[in-house]
Amino acid sequence: MAAVYLKRKIDGYLAAWKYDPNRKPLIVKGPRQVGKTESILRFAEDSYKNVVYINFVEEPKYKLITEDGYKTDDIIRNISRMDPSKRFEPGETIIIFDELQEYPEIATSLKFFKMDGRFDIICCGSLLGIHYKRIESNSVGYKTDYEMTSLDFEEFLWAKGYDRTAIEDMLWHMETLKPFNQTEMKVFGNLFLDFCILGGMPAVLREYIQKGTFEGTLDIQKQLLEDYREDIRKYADGMDQTRILNVFEQIPVQLAKNNKKFQISKVAKGARFKDYRGCIEWLRDAGIIRICYCLNFPELPLKGNHGDTKYKIYFFDTGLFVALLDDEAQEDLRANKNLGVYKGALYENIVGEALSKCGYGLYYYKREDSTLEEDFFVRTQQSLMPVEVKAKRETAKSLRTLIESDKYPDIQYGLKFTAGNVGVSDNIYTLPYFCTFLLKTYLKRAEEHLPEQEYADGTP
Structure with a gap:
């Protein structure tokens, strides 16, 4: 039996975020297993031609994508070397960095992605509050935060x-x-x-x-x-x-x-x-x-x-x-x-x-x-x-x-x-x-x- 998707309030937020011409990279915070990744991936697959999904827990090798620096071209080049099947089409691509708590340093790249403007970025992860001072200092002014919880009664x-x-x-x-x-x-x-x-x-x-x-x-x-x-x-x-x-x-x-x-x-x-x-x-x-x-x-x-x-x-x-x-x-x-x-x-x-x-x-x-x-x-x-x-x-x-x-x-x-x-x-x-x-x-x-x-x- 296919898993039932539970409609969430973040669905409407993500749709509005995509159509905001001044949107910044988005960081979705919240406790573990409240549905962050599921909602983000559903939105991404419905809204973009290309979805580049990177999970720093499941594939720790991607922590190396910043070894040449945090600029957009350097990161895209390194992701493509690790997985040539990933497509980066300007205006049609969203990049999702999941389990951000495992590699908070990637937040430094958000400034460069925002300035570059070709790709939309969403970061998410559990326990982000533990590392948030680090994430905040690396990306201040170049990201938007959204806190996701378990379902409310509505x-x-x-x-x-x-x-x-x-x-x-x-x-x-x-x-x-x-x-x-x-x-x-x-x-x-x-x-x-x-x-x-x-x-x-x-x-x-x-x-x-x-x-x-x-x-x-x-x-x-x-x-x-x-x-x-x-x-x-x-x-x-x-x-x-x-x-x-x-x-x-x-x-x-x-x-x-x-x-x-x-x-x-x-x-x-x-x-x-x-x-x-x-x-x-x-x-x-x-x-x-x-x-x-x-x-x-x-x-x-x-x-x-x-x-x-x-x-x-x-x-x-x-x-x-x-x-x-x-x-x-x-x-x-x-x-x-x-x-x-x-x-x-x-x-x-x-x-x-x-x-x-x-x-x-x-x-x-x-x-x-x-x-x-x-x-x-x-x-x-x-x-x-x-x-x-x-x-x-x-x-x-x-x-x-x-x-x-x-x-x-x-x-x-x-x-x-x-x-x-x-x-x-x-x-x-x-x-x-x-x-x-x-x-x-x-x-x-x-x-x-x-x-x-x-x-x-x-x-x-």
């Missing part, structure tokens, strides 16, 4: 056959506060729970789409996790390998606690923050985790308004987070859709993942005396908006305090994600979890005229 819906009409209908419910009907809530709620369990890794979703069941998906997720562990062993230096792996394994355990702040002291016996500082950043730069920083105070601006020692850590893909849970929790979750002790952690990770995929930085707030705590904050052009994630239909005490108190002048409205329907009460807008991926679009549209309405048949 791309998951595309894979399930839903089109733009369904997405616009969701936005309409959010903007008008007209409740979803029971069928919509059940269908989208179940799809969203499936997405929470599966995550957005293409190999996992392809198995799910083709078989129509969860069969085999956990095995694929566990293999992906093992691949990530192997990457840590391969690319991390010395003692840091063990410490990075310790952090990696501890994330679901610490998210399951009531106090979800990541505590280095719990990672290993005698662990100290100063010993682990670089390990957290390594995982972040590799794209494997998202760090959610604790604000010094809930006010604008967000950047610079936080310390470096208080944070929560989320997996970049909730399906992989789920696959790290203990076997009993796995079985209960997949067979009975019972989230158990991990319920709050699961929903918080999925909302954090969705916010990150929307392009938001992740921030939370917890007052020193623990009397006020908020899960996330996003900013609009005009204000700061607290975002609460509720696994149960509870009152949002901290959210109300932030909105109503004169101490927080940047905050006028709040958002709450729950398993319930849309609604509004006391300037708190309630939305179903499955709408999280639309938050940035929703806030952008609502920026000038958030409706002043009373409660509307949803969970307040």
Whole structure:
């Protein structure tokens, strides 16, 4: 059976990039196996007469193509010597340098390819964040970056056959506060729970789409996790390998606690923050985790308004987070859709993942005396908006305090994600979890005229 191609958001980006007369060489970053190479090759084969694909892991001999220098003619000449079948027709050729992390020096050539202008260039690879200072210094001003992640819920819906009409209908419910009907809530709620369990890794979703069941998906997720562990062993230096792996394994355990702040002291016996500082950043730069920083105070601006020692850590893909849970929790979750002790952690990770995929930085707030705590904050052009994630239909005490108190002048409205329907009460807008991926679009549209309405048949 031919592999199903999963439509991705990068498809439209690549098409627009090709038709930009001022396009620069493109670097596509992202964690391993999120579909970078597949999407790029599909685009290249559909859009160019000649595709020159070079993979520095599979064919390390190509690291020699710069031995005569980084100018376009020197590189083309050396590629042709190694493989005379490769064709270089100006205006009709794209060159793809894959696994860039194995040979970041090739980024020096991007300046010359841009100045030459005869060939289009795309570079991609995993773990690029680890080497990115080097890549950036070699190509500054002569490349464009695109960060690719695993599929978000919108791309998951595309894979399930839903089109733009369904997405616009969701936005309409959010903007008008007209409740979803029971069928919509059940269908989208179940799809969203499936997405929470599966995550957005293409190999996992392809198995799910083709078989129509969860069969085999956990095995694929566990293999992906093992691949990530192997990457840590391969690319991390010395003692840091063990410490990075310790952090990696501890994330679901610490998210399951009531106090979800990541505590280095719990990672290993005698662990100290100063010993682990670089390990957290390594995982972040590799794209494997998202760090959610604790604000010094809930006010604008967000950047610079936080310390470096208080944070929560989320997996970049909730399906992989789920696959790290203990076997009993796995079985209960997949067979009975019972989230158990991990319920709050699961929903918080999925909302954090969705916010990150929307392009938001992740921030939370917890007052020193623990009397006020908020899960996330996003900013609009005009204000700061607290975002609460509720696994149960509870009152949002901290959210109300932030909105109503004169101490927080940047905050006028709040958002709450729950398993319930849309609604509004006391300037708190309630939305179903499955709408999280639309938050940035929703806030952008609502920026000038958030409706002043009373409660509307949803969970307040």
